[in-house]
Amino acid sequence: MTAPAHAAPVEGNVSARPLTSSVKDEVTDKEEGKKRPLVATFKDGKPWITVMGLGGAGSNAVNNMIASQLEGVEFVVANTDCQALGRSLAPSKITLGKDITKGLGAGSKPELGKRSAEQQKTEIEQMLKGSNMLFITGGMGGGTCTGAAPVVASVARELNILTVGVVSTPFRSEGPNRTRLANAGVKELAKYVDTLIVVPNQNLLALADKSTTMLDAFRYADDVLLEGVKGVTDLIVRPGLINLDFADIKTILSNAGRAIMGSGVSSEEARARKAAEQALVNPLLGDLPTESAHGLLVTIRGGEDMTLFEVDEIMEIIRNRVHDEANIIFGTCYDQSLDGSVYVSIIVSGIQTDVISPPIRGAHVPLQERTDRGELGTKAKPDEVGKPAEGLFSRFFSL
Structure with missing residues (x-):
């Protein structure tokens, strides 16, 4: 932690990633019980933070963040549904499973989402290279995010990127099968992310009334990701009397679990x-x-x-x-x-x-x-x- 320190906000989204410096640290891998290098590559002295939205819910969450003009973040969306991908405001997009789903979606089949992400693994890796921190967001229980999120997280882990998963679970009314798929997806994702974020959609019902629209309810849920990312980025890019560096963020979030x-x-x-x-x-x-x-x-x-x-x-x-x-x-x-x-x-x-x-x-x-x-x-x-x-x-x- 440093005090005082003054940093100017990062402006806009940058497609190229010129790297000016790098530092290395080590964290203990929660699965293997051994040290793994955590490489931090910085542009202009600031860590690079990426948010990747998977599937329809992930794309909606990213759109919400872009509309809020969040600073210091690069936005990426990935989907098996080309039509939904076209509605995204994100500057960087990845079509998953071009030869598997033909751009028509994963049909609520996580195995298709997984295969589709694996087919685009090289593209995902190229998109994430240079990032210091990654937020993965989407809705569990369907096909794309449930299957693809663990694949993306595993790529990020191989690249030694600090990774936080922000995912929602289905309403009970969506049926036991979708809940079972969501729970399995969450448990699989937990193997690869440093910190896991779970937003139960069912809990929204306890705070809603008959006049609450679907758009309003899901906008509240999308704000989970917005405030979470903003809480981290503000510590790094906004001027203050007590600023944190990226090593401080890693100390709390690396291999933190839930x-x-x-x-x-x-x-x-x-x-x-x-x-x-x-x-x-x-x-x-x-x-x-x-x-x-x-x-x-x-x-x-x-x-x-x-x-x-x-x-x-x-x-x-x-x-x-x-x-x-x-x-x-x-x-x-x-x-x-x-x-x-x-x-x-x-x-x-x-x-x-x-x-x-x-x-x-x-x-x-x-x-x-x-x-x-x-x-x-x-x-x-x-x-x-x-x-x-x-x-x-x-x-x-x-x-």
């Missing part, structure tokens, strides 16, 4: 305390299990009016919830759109669980009621893009 993340934002009196307390409670999954966590990565964002005492108060609240052996790394950064507000996000890593879709604890509170109470975010206006809404999935999500 994790949970929460975030909170407040502009009210005692805003620091309220933001920290919000970040420690996830309305979908309950309290963050900080007591048993192996590591915590804390991001504190605010305007230039954010004080040292507020940062100290936030960290004291979080430290009081963590056991003495936990590794806590935090950073602060400035965000002009947050003048008057304080934003806190926490990644709790090293959670030991085999649960794919945990039960929701707490009372049913419809999305509309939460919106009326000001607990849910609304679609950002053009001049508000990048400003976190004080709401459901912009505040809380499971990883």
Whole structure:
């Protein structure tokens, strides 16, 4: 961790990847129990972060991030369905299984998704070369993401890229077969990613009412990826008094297994305390299990009016919830759109669980009621893009 450090945001998406420097580190491979090199190649002194969306759900999540004008990230989508691929806003696209599915999709057959990704393995490798960190996102239970995600993750592992999987699981109404396929896909993906992020679609129903549209519900789910990636990139590319380097990110996320993340934002009196307390409670999954966590990565964002005492108060609240052996790394950064507000996000890593879709604890509170109470975010206006809404999935999500 370095303080102070000032870095300019990375601008736009770059197709070429000129590399200016590289450093090597080692992490322990969770499967083989041996050291593996983790190569970090940097462009202009900044780590290269890639988000790859797989299948229709992954493409939608990437479109949401592009519309939000996220800085410092390269976007890639890959699909077996050429028609769906054509609707993507991503500058880089990969057609999977050109000779297998003929561009017509995987037909909810993961084995076709796997074979299709393996056929394009060289293309995937070329697309990922030079990346320091990769987010893989998509919906489990269908054909493309379920089969292709482990293949992409294995390629990333061979390239020594820090990899985070962000995947959703099906609604119960989609049937036991789709749930079985999703669970199998999640378990297979977990073998290759450093950190696994699971968003159970079923949990959305407990926060929805009869008037909640499908678009609104899935937009909240897409914000899981947006806020997760933004929480990491802001620590690296935004100027602040306490900046983190890429080695700090690796310390918490390398071979971390399952994790949970929460975030909170407040502009009210005692805003620091309220933001920290919000970040420690996830309305979908309950309290963050900080007591048993192996590591915590804390991001504190605010305007230039954010004080040292507020940062100290936030960290004291979080430290009081963590056991003495936990590794806590935090950073602060400035965000002009947050003048008057304080934003806190926490990644709790090293959670030991085999649960794919945990039960929701707490009372049913419809999305509309939460919106009326000001607990849910609304679609950002053009001049508000990048400003976190004080709401459901912009505040809380499971990883």
